[in-house]
Amino acid sequence: MSSGSSQRIFQLRLDPLTGNSEWVVVEEFEDAENSPKALLSSTSYLDMLNDSRRNRAFREAIEKTVKNPCHVLDIGAGTGLLSMMAARAMDASDAKEYGSTKGTISACEAYLPMVKLMRKVLRGNDMDKKIRVLHKRSDELKVGADLASHADILVSEILDSELLGEGLIPTLQHAHDMLLVENPRTVPYRATTYGQLVESTFLWKLHDLYNNEAEASDGMHLAPAGLKMIIRVKPQQYAMHCDALSDEIRLLSEPFKIFEFDFWKRPDSNGETELLIKATGDGRVHAIISWWVLQLDSEGSIFYSTAPRWINLPFNTEELQTHFPSELREFDVLLKSAADWCDHWKQCVWFIPGKGMCVSKDEQVHFEAVHNDTSVSYNLKSDDLKIDPGHYDFHTRECQLILSPERIAIYGDREWRFSMSTAIRNALQQKGSSLCVVADDSVFLTVLIAYISKTSQIISMFPGLQEKGTQYLQVVADANGFSMDRVKVYGKKKMYLTMDDTDHKKVDLLIGEPFYYGHEGMLPWQNLRF
Incomplete structure (x- = not known):
């Protein structure tokens, strides 16, 4: 093919306005100098x-x-x-x-x-x-x-x-x-899932907004007392590259087998297992990290694993030989290929509610796992893991916001909150009564402005949250000392405001994080739309 010629290629594209992904056929120029975008090499499908x-x-x-x-x-x-x-x-x-x-x-x-x-x-x-x-x-x-x-x-x-x-x-x-x-x-012939109990402040901050917010000490409460779960993550497994978090993780158990699925026979739609997991040290279990191992042939000589790299037999191999002798071959195969890297399959993280579960070395932890047709869920039983009534606050369900772990971590981060608060205070300084427009779905900024300035009027666009955003603000308003009389929520995707929308007042402050609800999978710069 001559220089400057092109060929048609298949590429996964993400629409920055809708958040939807789709496969499209695009022209790829062989001459790199003429290529407008070299995105094919970064698609998840080609990585696989x-x-x-x-x-x-x-x-x-x-x-x-x-x-x-x-x-x-x-x-x-x-x-x-x-x-x-x-x-x-x-x-x-x-x-x-x-x-x-x-x-x-x-x-x-x-x-x-x-x-x-x-x-x-x-x-x-x-x-x-x-x-x-x-x-x-x-x-x-x-x-x-x-x-x-x-x-x-x-x-x-x-x-x-x-x-x-x-x-x-x-x-x-x-x-x-x-x-x-x-x-x-x-x-493949068979798939086996494994898990491990871990302590990790980093992972804890990805889901427990209430307790992290308490450490911020700025007086503002996105998750007030009695409404601890009004902002929360969905109870599910989250795919993450746990190798990148290895410095933030402390192992509190040996790896343990959870489920086995045979491809060569008809599987059941539902299954459950209960195990007693011995804690390998004193600590607090913040999460369960899990992965799977494929046995591809019936003889058990060819394996593929998504285990994190620390599964290089650092645990007690004598104990593993006693309980899981056939698994030694799998982990040996993984050890030989530990330098490989892939992006399409990751490990999974299941968060333990609240501050986690305290364990002592050699304590037996009661572990439960349940699967249906499409997902797996876990539970740890312990007196230390009692859930207070705020965890299942059913009367707030309609106004409850389900956010991504990354967003929960940001909203609970003390330094981030201080930076945003400082920026808003500086912007509002000497303006007296201001008209502020929150252009995105940031409940944090809406509550922050209402909390800082007792005279400002606020318009929140909430294009993704819509009515749910209004309901959330109504529930947390009293705890943050503001009245909804000062807050107007449009709750629709409006491209611009008119003077009628602002009661013929000019906007003093236009602000966004930026954050658009439901578009968490987008690249950060694709949210720069406001």
């Missing part, structure tokens, strides 16, 4: 495709599993990588042992732009005649119509950082019920 450890593990397992011509079904085929691995393995077995006997490979993908890309990839690798592409959800496939026969082998990679979030369980259930032969072979 470039994970050499993942690809090598799947290739080796598929080559071990596809040993003769058969029917292979690839669910969630994406670019067709696993299907092509299966086709190559089948070609090798054909040539060596079965002459001209041919097998079948069916690649199922529901997302149309990805289907188009897969067809192009298959053509580019001369495999479009060997692999049948099905543009359907797997639960829409029917044997005899879409598939000529039940599949002998299932290959799939429909996993997220939590393992279950992309619909692994219902997909496997339907496949075993309708699409696969009895006792099929599968790649």
Whole structure:
């Protein structure tokens, strides 16, 4: 291709106005000097495709599993990588042992732009005649119509950082019920989830606004007494790169096995487990960090793990040998590849409510885990972990704000609050009665201005919070010493104000963090819209 020429590429784009992500076809210039944006290399999908450890593990397992011509079904085929691995393995077995006997490979993908890309990839690798592409959800496939026969082998990679979030369980259930032969072979063969109790002030600050706000000592209360959970995070697992937090984390237990999911048999929709976890030191459990390990072949020789890097056998290997002898091979494989880095799969963090749970060395901690079709939740039982009535304050549910852990940490950060407070005081100095407009969804700035200035009038745009923002302010107004008579909330996405909106007064202060509710996944500079 000549200098300055271009090619069409597939790229994940995030709309900064809506927060929605979508796959788009864009022109990429080969001449870097003419390329307006080099964003393809940073997309999450390509990061997964470039994970050499993942690809090598799947290739080796598929080559071990596809040993003769058969029917292979690839669910969630994406670019067709696993299907092509299966086709190559089948070609090798054909040539060596079965002459001209041919097998079948069916690649199922529901997302149309990805289907188009897969067809192009298959053509580019001369495999479009060997692999049948099905543009359907797997639960829409029917044997005899879409598939000529039940599949002998299932290959799939429909996993997220939590393992279950992309619909692994219902997909496997339907496949075993309708699409696969009895006792099929599968790649992967099994997935096992593990957890570890940790102490981390950093992680604690990501969810406990009430107690962190108390340390700020500035007199303002986004989560007043009696309304401790009016601003909170959603009780769920949060995907995080815990390796980056290793200096902020103190381990309080050995790793422990939680759930095991076999791909080769029909999984249950619901499951639960209870364990007694021995604390390895005195401390306070702030979170449970979890990860998963894939066993890709039935013999148990090929593994892939999302474990954090500190799982390099620093714990008691003699105890592990006693309780989990088969797992030693998995962690040995992880140790050899600890230098690898990927961005698509992370560890998961489950926050322990409030200030966490105090433990003493060798204490047995009662651990509970429950899973449904798409998620896993945890619970620790202890007298120290009693939840006060403010934790489940049902009468405030309608005005309760569910924010991201990062936003909770910002709102509870003493230095950040002091900087914002200082800036607002300086801006309002000598203005007397001011008209202030909060251009984004910042309840912090609205409450701060009302708290600092007893005479200012405030207009809060709240384009994302809308009516919920009004309800929240009404509940916390008394605790912060202001009246809602001074606050007007538009609660709609209005591009500009008119003099009618301000009662024909000119705006003295326009302010934003910036923060737009529901757009937490956006890059910081994409929020510079006000």
